[in-house]
Amino acid sequence: MNALHIALKDLLLFAKDRGQIVQLFLVPIGFIMAFSAAFGASQKLQEQVLTVPLVNLDPGGETSEQLVEDLNAGRGIRTEPHDAATVEADLAGGTIQLALTIPADFSADVKAGTPSSLRLAYGPAASLSQVEAVRLVAKGVAAQLSLETQLVNGLSQMAAMTSDAPEEYQVFTAERIREQAASQIERAETQPLLALTAKWPDQITRGRENFEPSTFGAAGFAIMFAFIAAQVTATSIFEERKEGTFRRLLVSPMDRWELLIGKMLPNFLIAILQMVVVVAASIVLLPAIGQTAPTLGSAPLALALITILVALCSTSLGVLLGALCRTEAQVGGVSSAVLWVAGMVGGAFIPSFVLGDFLNTIGKAVPHYWALQAFNAVTLRGLGMIDILPQLGMLAAFTAVFFTAGLLKFKFE
Amino acid sequence: MIRHTLAIAWKDMLIVLKDKGALAVYFLMPLLFASLMGIAFANTSGSGETAIEIAIIVANQDRGTYGQMVVDGLKQATVLAVTEENDPTAADRLVAEGQAAAALIIPADLSDRIDAGETAAITLIKDPAQQEAANIVAGVTNQAMAEIGMLAELRYGVHAVTSQSPGYDKAPPEMAAAAEAQTLGVIWTAVQQMRQSPVIAVEETAVANTKELEDWNPMTYNVPGFTVAFAFFLVGTMASTLLAEKEEGTFRRLMSSPMPRGAVITGKILAYVGIVFLQVIVMFTAGSVFFRMPLGEAPLALALLTLALALASASMGILLGTFCHSSKQADQLGMVLGFVLLALGGTIFPVWKAPGLMGILCRFTPSAWAIEAYMGMFADGWTLARITPNILALLGFAVAFAAVAIRRFRFE
Numbered sequence: 137m138n139a140l141h142i143a144l145k146d147l148l149l150f151a152k153d154r155g156q157i158v159q160l161f162l163v164p165i166g167f168i169m170a171f172s173a174a175f176g177a178s179q180k181l182q183e184q185v186l187t188v189p190l191v192n193l194d195p196g197g198e199t200s201e202q203l204v205e206d207l208n209a210g211r212g213i214r215t216e217p218h219d220a221a222t223v224e225a226d227l228a229g230g231t232i233q234l235a236l237t238i239p240a241d242f243s244a245d246v247k248a249g250t251p252s253s254l255r256l257a258y259g260p261a262a263s264l265s266q267v268e269a270v271r272l273v274a275k276g277v278a279a280q281l282s283l284e285t286q287l288v289n290g291l292s293q294m295a296a297m298t299s300d301a302p303e304e305y306q307v308f309t310a311e312r313i314r315e316q317a318a319s320q321i322e323r324a325e326t327q328p329l330l331a332l333t334a335k336w337p338d339q340i341t342r343g344r345e346n347f348e349p350s351t352f353g354a355a356g357f358a359i360m361f362a363f364i365a366a367q368v369t370a371t372s373i374f375e376e377r378k379e380g381t382f383r384r385l386l387v388s389p390m391d392r393w394e395l396l397i398g399k400m401l402p403n404f405l406i407a408i409l410q411m412v413v414v415v416a417a418s419i420v421l422l423p424a425i426g427q428t429a430p431t432l433g434s435a436p437l438a439l440a441l442i443t444i445l446v447a448l449c450s451t452s453l454g455v456l457l458g459a460l461c462r463t464e465a466q467v468g469g470v471s472s473a474v475l476w477v478a479g480m481v482g483g484a485f486i487p488s489f490v491l492g493d494f495l496n497t498i499g500k501a502v503p504h505y506w507a508l509q510a511f512n513a514v515t516l517r518g519l520g521m522i523d524i525l526p527q528l529g530m531l532a533a534f535t536a537v538f539f540t541a542g543l544l545k546f547k548f549e
Numbered sequence: 550m551i552r553h554t555l556a557i558a559w560k561d562m563l564i565v566l567k568d569k570g571a572l573a574v575y576f577l578m579p580l581l582f583a584s585l586m587g588i589a590f591a592n593t594s595g596s597g598e599t600a601i602e603i604a605i606i607v608a609n610q611d612r613g614t615y616g617q618m619v620v621d622g623l624k625q626a627t628v629l630a631v632t633e634e635n636d637p638t639a640a641d642r643l644v645a646e647g648q649a650a651a652a653l654i655i656p657a658d659l660s661d662r663i664d665a666g667e668t669a670a671i672t673l674i675k676d677p678a679q680q681e682a683a684n685i686v687a688g689v690t691n692q693a694m695a696e697i698g699m700l701a702e703l704r705y706g707v708h709a710v711t712s713q714s715p716g717y718d719k720a721p722p723e724m725a726a727a728a729e730a731q732t733l734g735v736i737w738t739a740v741q742q743m744r745q746s747p748v749i750a751v752e753e754t755a756v757a758n759t760k761e762l763e764d765w766n767p768m769t770y771n772v773p774g775f776t777v778a779f780a781f782f783l784v785g786t787m788a789s790t791l792l793a794e795k796e797e798g799t800f801r802r803l804m805s806s807p808m809p810r811g812a813v814i815t816g817k818i819l820a821y822v823g824i825v826f827l828q829v830i831v832m833f834t835a836g837s838v839f840f841r842m843p844l845g846e847a848p849l850a851l852a853l854l855t856l857a858l859a860l861a862s863a864s865m866g867i868l869l870g871t872f873c874h875s876s877k878q879a880d881q882l883g884m885v886l887g888f889v890l891l892a893l894g895g896t897i898f899p900v901w902k903a904p905g906l907m908g909i910l911c912r913f914t915p916s917a918w919a920i921e922a923y924m925g926m927f928a929d930g931w932t933l934a935r936i937t938p939n940i941l942a943l944l945g946f947a948v949a950f951a952a953v954a955i956r957r958f959r960f961e
Contacts, residue, residue: 153877154878155875155877155878155880155881155882156881158881158882158885159881159884159885162885163884163885163888166885166888166889167888167889167892170888170889170891170892170893171892171897173892173893173907174892174893174895174897174898174900174907174911175897175898176907177898177900177903177905177907177908177911178897178898178899178900178903180903180904180905180907184902184903184904203749224756227756228756245748246748246749249748250748251746251747251748251749251750252748252749252750253749253750253751253752254749254750254751254752255752255754256751256752256753256754257753257754257755257756258753258754258755258756259755259756260756260930261935262929263925263928263929264765264928264929265765265928267753268765271751271753274751275751278747278749278750278751279747279749281749282743282747282748282749283740283743283747285748285749312710312713313710316706316709316710317706320702320705320706324698324702327668328668328698329663329666329667329668329669329698329701329702329705330615330659330663330668330669330670330671330694330697330698330701331668331669331670331671331694332670332671332672332673332687332690332691332694333670333671333672333673334672334673334674334675334683334687335672335673335674335675336674336675336677337641337642337644337645337652337674337675337676338638338641338645339641339642339645340645340677347677349677349678349680463569463570467570470569470570470573472570472573472574472578473573473574473577473578473581476578476582477578477581477582477585480581480582480585481585486585486586486589487679487681487682489601489603489650489679489681489682490589490592490601490681491585491588491589491592492588492592492601493601493602495585495588496601509647512647512678513647513678516677516678517645517646517647517676517677517678519646523646
């Protein structure tokens with residue numbers, strides 16, 4: 137009963153502290169919204185078409201026309217004719233950043249098998265990313281065109297080699313090869329012989345019509361902020377100590393465990409509420425900025441258990457932080473740094489596999505990783521309680537370790 | 550006036566620098582964040598020393614040559630850890646359970662269809678919880694398939710042409726196949742040679758007075774990105790310490806002391822300008838020493854840009870202080886502001902380059918102007934002239950914030 141009184145007192149203090157409410161609820165929502173908007177914009181950035189000034193000194197040439205057509209075939213660049221007389225001055229003066237030049241006699245040279253070079257020139261205003269993007273496209277198109285041309289030329293040579301044979305045995309005639317190559321090249325552009333088609337696992341999509349998972353991981357942020365809420369318990373214990381009210385509570389007629397439970401309960405409830413509010417806000421608000429809303433799966437009980445265990449784990453971590461931290465700096469700044477970095481290596485911010493084997497292994501040593509695995513299993517893979525027992529077990533183990541260590545280190549004074 | 554200003558600045562700097570928590574947030578966190586993002590970028594772009602390994606399942610049901618060629622191609626990719634599985638349903642289940650990021654199902658009729666000149670498709674099953682990894686698998690598979698696709702096209706082409714020769718139908722199938730294989734072998738060898746010396750090359754040239762471009766170092770974006778983001782996390786601290794002085798009564802004492810009022814505010818701004826400079830020095834030195842991040846060739850431009858950034862951050866701090874009622878509120882609102890600027894200002898993605906509303910919105914944050922200029926200097930060798938608009942934009946923010954702050958500030 138005493139524990140409930142302490143919890144109620146702390147909850148009332150929290151409810152009156154608008155700043156805390158802002159920090160625990162609006163910061164995560166604001167961050168998720170701003171971050172997902174930036175994420176969406178970055179995706180559009182990849183689709184952006186770069187205008188490339190093009191000097192064509194071989195106008196009307198068969199191969200040069202083909203090259204221009206291939207460069208503009210949805211590869212992220214769009215060529216724009218530029219005057220050969222002014223190109224150097226425009227590059228040097230910064231009017232244009234880069235320019236691609238097709239040399240004179242390009243088509244004739246290529247047809248004759250004589251090496252020819254496209255010139256990608258850049259001036260002081262050019263950025264590395266632009267030059268890199270154009271270089272990749274130009275090299276890709278040039279390689280493809282080279283190969284097609286050389287291949288037809290090579291096969292034609294075979295035709296020449298058999299030209300002395302009787303006509304009925306001349307299989308590789310130049311005309312026949314060109315026809316065959318032309319038909320295959322044309323067909324391969326839209327229908328390559330070997331293609332790759334992607335889909336989601338049948339086991340996941342079965343019974344889930346129009347399954348389309350979000351590419352933006354709002355759940356990771358919700359979990360990360362739930363663990364950052366551990367600072368609420370730590371700060372509450374620290375402030376009570378600083379103001380001397382902790383001693384008053386200690387001399388009051390209540391057991392120590394009641395005091396500890398009373399301190400933990402508000403954090404536990406706040407963490408649960410925070411996750412519910414953050415996920416609900418993501419579902420409602422993310423579609424408004426063009427992102428797919430997070431899915432919740434079909435195992436509400438499993439989802440509830442994950443939420444409860446994350447909240448419990450965060451609260452236990454708060455007790456440990458409260459026991460370990462001796463100064464305001466440690467409670468605030470240092471633990472913030474630790475919790476953010478733990479979230480990052482645990483995969484809450486970016487997928488943990490991209491950090492490489494070493495950091496990926498370290499990532500498994502933080503509870504965020506297991507919480508996220510459990511959450512994704514239920515929401516994205518449509519799994520149920522039984523399937524996520526290992527992850528729940530890990531979260532329970534972290535909770536036990538944090539709580540026991542916190543209890544052993546805790547000084548009731 | 551100058552003596553008083555410097556005294557106030559020194560006092561405020563000492564307060565921040567003695568706060569270990571603040572040091573962790575303003576120096577350690579940006580360094581850790583930038584390092585982790587840099588490692589992530591290097592690993593996914595293939596330039597990292599620590600190779601990543603993605604688990605995939607391959608269910609090859611094709612008994613012909615093409616299916617095995619795809620499997621062999623995938624096994625050669627160091628980024629993939631390939632496990633073979635006979636049953637496609639089991640492969641689907643393993644991906645659904647998250648035991649592999651993706652599965653590739655090679656259909657039984659793959660080689661037959663290709664040999665007949667019909668299109669064939671390999672199915673990539675992606676784990677929705679590991680989409681980034683599955684997309685890498687798609688990229689690697691497409692690369693492996695491009696080579697095999699070309700061979701398939703050639704084989705089909707040779708067959709199509711050869712089969713038109715007189716007497717082809719009457720020739721024993723083994724003899725026809727041997728003739729086709731021989732022809733293909735000759736052509737394929739020629740193709741490999743052609744690839745070594747393509748008839749069309751791309752020559753890259755820099756016009757006069759243009760620096761040769763070097764390989765892009767992701768740290769030229771990550772380090773400035775997080776340095777600028779955490780320079781704006783100082784906004785809350787500045788506003789909070791200002792209000793804490795008012796709450797504790799020390800501000801009144803300063804007001805009643807024989808020093809000009811302007812010296813108090815200027816001193817506080819100077820302190821935070823100094824801290825931003827320290828942040829920049831620590832971060833950029835660490836970036837340069839540990840990650841070989843280039844620092845550009847315009848030290849004066851670097852100093853002026855940092856000064857403009859520091860002024861924008863400090864004046865925003867004073868402005869926030871005039872809107873808040875308590876130091877705690879300032880601290881918390883400062884954190885909200887810091888996170889919003891981190892996301893919208895282009896720290897994680899260069900949003901200022903994006904088309905549409907987001908790109909425009911990003912330009913309304915001082916962070917975007919600062920990050921763009923630092924990145925331009927470090928990656929592309931931008932000069933003072935090139936970053937002058939960015940410096941002016943930052944100074945514009947500083948003047949605007951200061952103007953509103955002066956109107957609202959209460960010296961009491």
